[in-house]
Amino acid sequence: MFGLIGHSTSFIDARRKALELGYDHIAEGDLDVWCSAPPQLVEHVEVKNPSGKIIQGAYIDSCFVPEMLGRFKTARRKVLNAMELAQKKGINITALGGFTSIIFENFNLLQHQHVRRTTLEWERFTTGNTHTAWVICRQLEINAPKLGIALNKAKVAVVGATGDIGSAVCRWLSARTGVAELLLVARQQEPLVELQKELKGGKIHTLEEALPEADVIVWVASMPRTLEIDSKKLRNPCLMIDGGYPKNLDTKLSGSGVHVLKGGIVEFFADIGWSMMELAEMDKPQREMFACFAEAMLLEFENCHTNFSWGRNNITLEKMDFIGEASIRNGFSTLNLKSQLQAAAA
Amino acid sequence: MQAVQSPEVNSLAGLSGSSTELPDFTTELYKDAYSRINAIVIEGEQEAHDNYVAIGTLIPDKAEELKKLAKMELKHMRGFTACGKNLGVNADMPFAKEFFSKLHGNFQQALSEGKLTTCFLIQAILIEAFAISAYHVYIRVADPFAKKITEGVVQDEYLHLNYGQEWLKANLSTCKEELMQANKANLPLIRSMLDQVANDAAALSMDKEELMEEFMIAYQDSLTEIGLDNREIARMALAAVV
Numbered sequence: 001m002f003g004l005i006g007h008s009t010s011f012i013d014a015r016r017k018a019l020e021l022g023y024d025h026i027a028e029g030d031l032d033v034w035c036s037a038p039p040q041l042v043e044h045v046e047v048k049n050p051s052g053k054i055i056q057g058a059y060i061d062s063c064f065v066p067e068m069l070g071r072f073k074t075a076r077r078k079v080l081n082a083m084e085l086a087q088k089k090g091i092n093i094t095a096l097g098g099f100t101s102i103i104f105e106n107f108n109l110l111q112h113q114h115v116r117r118t119t120l121e122w123e124r125f126t127t128g129n130t131h132t133a134w135v136i137c138r139q140l141e142i143n144a145p146k147l148g149i150a151l152n153k154a155k156v157a158v159v160g161a162t163g164d165i166g167s168a169v170c171r172w173l174s175a176r177t178g179v180a181e182l183l184l185v186a187r188q189q190e191p192l193v194e195l196q197k198e199l200k201g202g203k204i205h206t207l208e209e210a211l212p213e214a215d216v217i218v219w220v221a222s223m224p225r226t227l228e229i230d231s232k233k234l235r236n237p238c239l240m241i242d243g244g245y246p247k248n249l250d251t252k253l254s255g256s257g258v259h260v261l262k263g264g265i266v267e268f269f270a271d272i273g274w275s276m277m278e279l280a281e282m283d284k285p286q287r288e289m290f291a292c293f294a295e296a297m298l299l300e301f302e303n304c305h306t307n308f309s310w311g312r313n314n315i316t317l318e319k320m321d322f323i324g325e326a327s328i329r330n331g332f333s334t335l336n337l338k339s340q341l342q343a344a345a346a
Numbered sequence: 347m348q349a350v351q352s353p354e355v356n357s358l359a360g361l362s363g364s365s366t367e368l369p370d371f372t373t374e375l376y377k378d379a380y381s382r383i384n385a386i387v388i389e390g391e392q393e394a395h396d397n398y399v400a401i402g403t404l405i406p407d408k409a410e411e412l413k414k415l416a417k418m419e420l421k422h423m424r425g426f427t428a429c430g431k432n433l434g435v436n437a438d439m440p441f442a443k444e445f446f447s448k449l450h451g452n453f454q455q456a457l458s459e460g461k462l463t464t465c466f467l468i469q470a471i472l473i474e475a476f477a478i479s480a481y482h483v484y485i486r487v488a489d490p491f492a493k494k495i496t497e498g499v500v501q502d503e504y505l506h507l508n509y510g511q512e513w514l515k516a517n518l519s520t521c522k523e524e525l526m527q528a529n530k531a532n533l534p535l536i537r538s539m540l541d542q543v544a545n546d547a548a549a550l551s552m553d554k555e556e557l558m559e560e561f562m563i564a565y566q567d568s569l570t571e572i573g574l575d576n577r578e579i580a581r582m583a584l585a586a587v588v
Binding site: 021022023024025026032035036037038040041042073074077081116117 | 482500504553555556558559562563566576577580581583584586
């Protein structure tokens with residue numbers, strides 16, 4: 001069985017969903033009630049791949065909402081409790097979605113392996129970052145040419161280049177795509193220099209320097225909500241892949257030359273009878289999902305019960321190849337511009 | 347995982363997730379709060395002992411087994427008494443008696459009416475879940491002596507929880523209605539008991555929010571175990587909120 005640990009995108013959404021599901025006791029509660037609410041296994045799901053293999057899955061809502069980010073202890077408990085529930089339910093491989101893996105990483109939850117009577121078995125969990133990184137790379141390779149951007153002439157800026165996903169994207173782009181130039185953007189200089197050494201290339205840029213030069217911008221960084229981007233200063237055409245969470249780049253940009261693509265999203269070849277992706281505001285909630293969630297499904301389909309994506313900067317090209325092949329074989333495709341434009345027109 | 351794009355990110359990035367710091371066990375503030383919390387725990391174990399023996403009178407063929415459980419509770423009581431002594435604290439027993447009085451009254455009432463389901467709900471679900479959750483939170487901030495004792499107790503308490511669960515599970519078809527009613531009457535008491543000790547618990551570095559969450563986890567787990575579904579549990583849990 002695979003598992004997904006997710007959460008609502010806001011407190012208001014969380015209450016609405018809880019009411020729909022019949023969890024009146026927390027739906028009616030204020031934020032304090034939610035801070036004390038246990039994780040809930042809200043949905044079981046069955047998924048069949050193109051060759052007919054069926055796997056079982058479960059969706060766990062951690063009852064975390066982004067409004068709790070300022071409450072360090074609460075956020076930590078939400079993640080650990082949801083992971084404990086996943087393990088107690090005997091789930092083989094669970095993806096940490098949304099803020100879950102970010103909290104896990106930033107709060108260094110590796111030192112909290114004991115949750116009540118349970119010793120968390122890390123091999124049962126994955127951040128899903130390998131699949132996310134692979135999907136973002138494929139989205140770039142597929143969609144840039146559609147806009148007339150030739151990769152061998154293109155400058156690609158990776159904003160958040162030193163993060164787990166960002167560094168994997170850089171590795172792939174420099175080894176596999178022959179993009180003309182990689183522009184590396186991140187807050188801290190030291191890891192950037194390290195990355196540049198590892199890649200044996202790439203230019204270290206500030207965000208201000210990179211944006212007007214880049215034909216493609218891959219955004220996998222933390223971005224303050226106050227950041228303003230002047231689309232007039234961007235190249236035309238410009239492909240912007242929004243790999244952040246939550247995905248809000250499209251609200252910051254307008255202008256005919258800029259094409260924003262939701263990054264790290266995949267589409268399954270058939271409808272999945274679940275309701276949970278509606279929470280994530282997917283255009284096609286029966287088929288679309290975060291690539292990190294899909295990674296748990298892929299690992300289950302492939303009987304690969306291991307913490308495939310774990311820790312920081314462990315994503316190799318070989319791992320991306322493995323998960324990419326599994327992704328295609330099991331009926332996933334990347335979200336592309338064409339389908340987005342069609343959806344908008346529909 | 348996705349990267350973060352939110353205003354909270356800076357505070358998120360700045361936190362290192364260091365382990366919880368232990369309180370100073372020697373301050374008057376700590377000891378004063380401990381005199382009440384420790385008394386509640388001692389009284390709770392005594393009540394548990396008495397309740398299991400009493401339940402045995404309703405199911406005579408299980409009386410011996412229940413006596414064994416009850417004996418374990420007395421062992422716990424002695425352990426917690428030692429915890430207070432170790433810190434040089436006198437447990438405030440009159441406070442604790444008063445603290446349990448309503449729940450105690452409800453249990454006695456049910457016992458006199460032969461309502462076994464209600465007795466099990468009060469003792470084996472509510473009080474046990476309350477105890478286990480409080481112990482879990484306490485272990486994280488307890489002094490080394492009390493920590494060791496409490497860890498041993500928690501292992502035992504799961505056995506008790508299981509005992510009541512097993513009975514309720516086996517009799518669910520006939521006892522569900524009474525279970526729901528008893529829950530409606532008694533879960534709010536647990537909630538108000540928690541409110542009542544929140545300040546003292548805070549002096550021991552135990553967050554009310556965390557206590558409530560731990561309780562809800564233990565409560566939800568045991569109701570799941572006896573065979574109730576998510577919606578039924580949600581309906582029952584509602585009694586803690588309204």
